[in-house]
Structures are given as C-alpha cells and as structure tokens.
Amino acid sequence: MNHRLHATRVIARRRIQELLLSPGFYVAAALGLLLGYLLVSGFARSVDSSGFDFRLHPVFDLVGRSLQGAFGGTVVQKLFAEGPFQLVLYVAFLPVLLFLAASSVYRFGLERKVGAVELLSYGPADGTSYFLAFLIKDLLATLLYLAALTGFLAVTAALHNLVLGPTFYYCLALLPFASAAIYAWGIFSSTLTDNSASALAVFLALMVFFLLVFLGSFTIASGYVAGLSTVLAWIVRWFSPLYYWDQALRAAEVSGWPLYALNLALQLALGAAVLAASHFILRARGVRP
C-alpha cells in the first residue's frame, strides 16, 4: 500500500509539472475567466431602474429566453436572484473541467495503448497508482483554478458593486466534489475501453447522458412527460454526480446543512465507488489492452 501511495505521489508530481509547463491549462483558464468577465459586464449593463432585466443585453437575452423556454421563468428568476455569479461560476468553470477531464482520459487511454502503463507496472507502480495520480493532478488543478476564479470574480464584483451571494459559495464548495466524481468517471471510461479515442467518446457520452437525464427531470412539463423523465432519472440519478449536486443545492436553499454535507459525502462516495470499479476492471483486463 505504501509503495502504491509513494508511486502515486511521484507520478502525480510529474503530471502536475507537465500540466503547468504546457499551454493547455492556461488557455482553458483564460477562456473561462474571459467568459466570466463578459457575463459579469453584460449583467451590469442589463440593470435599469427596476432591476435586472435580461432583455436589455443581447447575450443575456439569448441565455434568459433559452432558459425560460426550457425550464420556466422561476428557474431564470432564481438563477439571477443574487446576481450573475451562480451562472458565471458554472460557465467559467466548464472549460477547465472539460480540459482536465478530457486530457486525462485521452492521455491515460493513449499511455495504456502504447504500453507506458505496462512498462511502469514492471517497476514500482501499478495501473491503480497511475490513474490515482491523474485524479490527484486534476483535483489540485481544479482547486488552483477555483481559487483563481473566486479571486477574479471577487474583484469584478467589487468593480461593478455586485455581491457574490451565498448561493455562489454553496456552489463553489460543491464543485471540487462534483469534479472528483466526474474525473472518476473519466478514469472508468479509460479502463473500460482499448484506446484513447473510444475512452474519450465513452466519457463524453456518459456525461451527456447524465446531463440530459438531469435536464429532462428539470424541464418544464405538463404532467405525463415529467412522470416519464422522472422514472428514467430515478434509475440513473444514483450514478450521476449532477444528482448529488442538485440535492446539495436544494438542501442549501432551505438551510438543510446536514443534508448538504451528506450530499458532498455522497459525491465522494460515488467517486470512490467508480474508482474501485476502475481498479477491478484494470486488474481483470490488464494494464495493456
């Protein structure tokens, strides 16, 4: 066990160095911050004497109308009740999340395919320590980016006399946990498939599936459709990080802190279960496809 931990630490350190020396992470971070900047300034321009009105800015008009059509006016009203930062947080985080998850999935699949993982497994490391190193690298990069993003948004909020709002902090605390589960699903996809392209495809398909099921149970409905999507969501939700994310936010809305904490723990448990499954798959299938 100590050997595995040591190997994980060493590989993770190497991966973090690689991440910081290559341009991808910086480009994704800059893209996220730029999107955040545009949304915050757009929000400030969409305020008139009666408050925020998304129809006053073309970007928000598009976002607001789309959300209103799909999820109803109550969702839009709640989303912007405290300001723009709940939406901004998700939009600005998405490029980095996708970059980290997709690059790890692709890299792990590629290195399995070419035999790099097999080579290491003859030495001090094994497949599990290898993918754990990826997870640690991704989590540390996520925390680094979230810290930078929070600082950036705090400055832009101060510049526009906006406030981040309590819901922003609840969402912020949730993101590392949800990300951990998503990264775990990425690793699972890599262990399940034989090459990097199919690993990436399986991972993206899984995420899109989770997202569609989640949105399906969230969309505006008139009865029967809602019932149908709820049945599907009920089966899939236990595997979806989005479900626990949603449950935690619902708990936070009514100050149900034990339930909020429970859902954070369940996110971690989901990630751990998926990693355990990946460990057994890797052991069964071998480190080289």
Next chain:
Amino acid sequence: MSARRSILAAVLLVGALAWAQAPVRREQLIYSILAFNGKDYAATFARAGADSLYLVSEVDNFLTVRNAFVYYWPITQDWKTDTSVLNVPFTGTLQLTGPGLKEPRLITPVRYTYYNTRGEYELNWKVATGQAADQAWQEYQQLMEDYYARVQEYQQARGAYDAMLNELTIRITRMRDQGQDVTRLVEVLQNLSSPKEPEFPRDYIVPPRPVEEAFVLNLPVGEYAIRFFAEDGSVMEGSERRVVSFRKRRAEGIGLEVIPGDKWTRPVESTTPSSVLYVDGSADLYLRPFFQQEYNDLYYEKMQRNDASGNPSVMKWVRIQQVPQAAIRLAGPGGQEQVIREEPFFVEQVKGASLGYRIVPYDPQGAHKDRDPSLQAFHLPIARGQPVLRLATLDKNGAVLPGGGRQVRVVGPARAGFVGLVLALLPLAVMVGVMIARSRRVSG
C-alpha cells in the same frame, strides 16, 4: 385585370374564412374545480385527457362532475369550456382511495358557499356547508337588501332635498328681482343639509357566492384516486382521476413588490429571500412587503389551471397578502439606521415632451384634494454612487420578519472595466512567462 383581382380576392377571402373557423367543441365529462390557492379560490377544470387534479392539502376544495362542451382556444393556447350551451352537473357520489384510507371513502355532495370577511388581515376565508351555507347566504342577502333599502330611502330624501333646494333658489331669485327681503329664505337655504349617502357594506372582501352543491375535498398530503358513481351505482366512464394533494414547503418568506419611480405601472417582485436588488440608481424605489409561501411550481400552476405547464423540480414563491402595518428598517453604508413607514403617494403626469410620470407625496388638503392616493408604499430614495443599502422588514411590533431582508445595490458599468479584462487574460501572460523561462532553461 379587374376581374382577375376580384377572383383572387374572393379566393383569399374564402381561404381566410376557412382558416378562421370556429374551434371544434367536444362534449366531455369534466371535473369542475374550485381550488384554494393560498390566497383565493381559483376555478379550473380537468377535461377528459387530464389524468390528475392538483389541490392544496388541509383546506376545503370543491369539485363537481359535469357534462360540458370543451374546446381548445389557440389564441390563448388553453382549453376552455362552453357552458352556455351545455352545462349539466351529474348527481351521484365520489369514491376516494389513497394513503391512510383502509377502505374507499364515499363522498356525497354538500351544499356550500365560501366568502372572505374583512379583518385586520386580507385573508379571512370561511367555508360554510349545509345549513350554515344557507344561513351565510341569507345573511349576505339580508345585508344587501338592507343596504338597497337604505339606498332607496336616500334617493327619496335626495330627491326631496334637490326639489327643496330648487324651489328655494327660484323663490329667492324671484324675490330679489322684486326687491324683497330674502334674509329668512337664505337662512333656511344655508341650514339645509343634504342627506348622507349610505355606505356600501364593508363586511366582506369577497361576498358569499350563491349556495351550490359540490364534493368537498380536504385531504392530507398524498396521491389519491377518485371516480364518480352515478345514482344507479355504476361507475361513470372516464371519471377516474388522480388527485395530488400538496402543501407549501415554506411560509417564512417576505417578498417585496418593487415599484421604480419612473415605471410605476411596471412593478417587479423580489421573492427569493437571499436576493439582491440591483438598480441603476436613476429612480427612487417604492416598496411593498408581502407574505409569501413556497410551492412546487408544476403543482401550483396546474392547481390554478389544470392544463398549465410548470417545472416539477423547482419551488416557487407565491404572493399571499401584504404585510399589515409593517415598517422597513434601512441601514446605509455608514451603518446609520432609519425606519421608514408606509405613506400615500400620488402619481402625476409630467408635463411637456417627456410624457413620463412623477410620484409625489399625497397632499389631501392641497393639490390632491378630493382624490385618492395612487399608491401606498415605502419610499426608498436611491442615488447614483450610493454603494449599498441594507433593509429589513419589521412587523407591527417592530420585530424583524425572517426572510424580509434585502440589499439594494446601485450598479453601473465599471469605471475600471479594463482591469477585469486584464485579469481574465492573466493566465495567458503566465503561460508566456513559463514558456519563455522554460525555453531559456532548455537552451541554457
């Protein structure tokens, strides 16, 4: 050429008439629903295709089963009934099954009425059934009859007064013209007082409606099944429905109706307790706090209109009634506090080309004599450059109402907006720095 045009016009007219044909009316068994929505009774109906009825739990809701014409009205995109031609209520019993009921419960129709009496709060709804319903209706009828009798007396007295006034005026004018002394008659004229118009009864906000028969459903939270038995004991075909009885999730929220000074006809509502009021500082705000309750969006919408849509995963705040005798405590950026009270205001049209409105304090003795105030609200002065105002809603005893706090922030384009852009591009600068350092190290 002219003939061709006439033919074309005729074809287009026929086409337009065909397009604008009346909607198809279908005879259906419907459930007519009077559902209490937390502040009022909402009337809706469940047509043949609607499998569920939505009702708020632990309150009286009224159901009738009837035959009516139903049609879809594309302009408002909803279903409507045409009861002018066919509106036949069925007599029978309603069978209810569901959680907590070991055996199906048979519900018989009862005579009912409901009304809202005037009190300190706006909501004093009462439901009367059986004899009590008849009594409530008779009391209301008696009240109105007394009122109309008083109105009749008043009109007679008013007529006599006007006739007397007219006669005296003519006599005085004639005597004056003849140079006679009119002092006594003028004195009589001055002592004449007009009869007082009787006041309309203010006992009810919503008077009792005529007594009718309906099934009264007052259910705990849960999902139930209902079906209708005709008088011969047979189940009426197509009468099976699901009844969703739901309750509010929270009630401890205070919403604010926000009326901007320059757009008083377009008020907005701040319902989420943690929400922030962002304004551009171009106009003062006029606030009205109200009690609100939180319900499931889909359930609430469908309870109000059975064919409506909603979001099953979202809770929405619903305005119930204004907070009576409230006050608002205001804290400025320096921490100084002041309590503002509700005041009457009058909306004046701005003269000139601007064609706008101006909200001014109501002056009952001066400019607004004999006119009613346009609105009663809490005036919140707003100025550009004012960073933040924190407000709390207080009840009539001065206690802070939970969920009634808000921040008001004046927002504008950032004076140093480029700072945000520079910060957003900072990761690229770091990347360039890292790459330069790395290439130097490698080449070194």
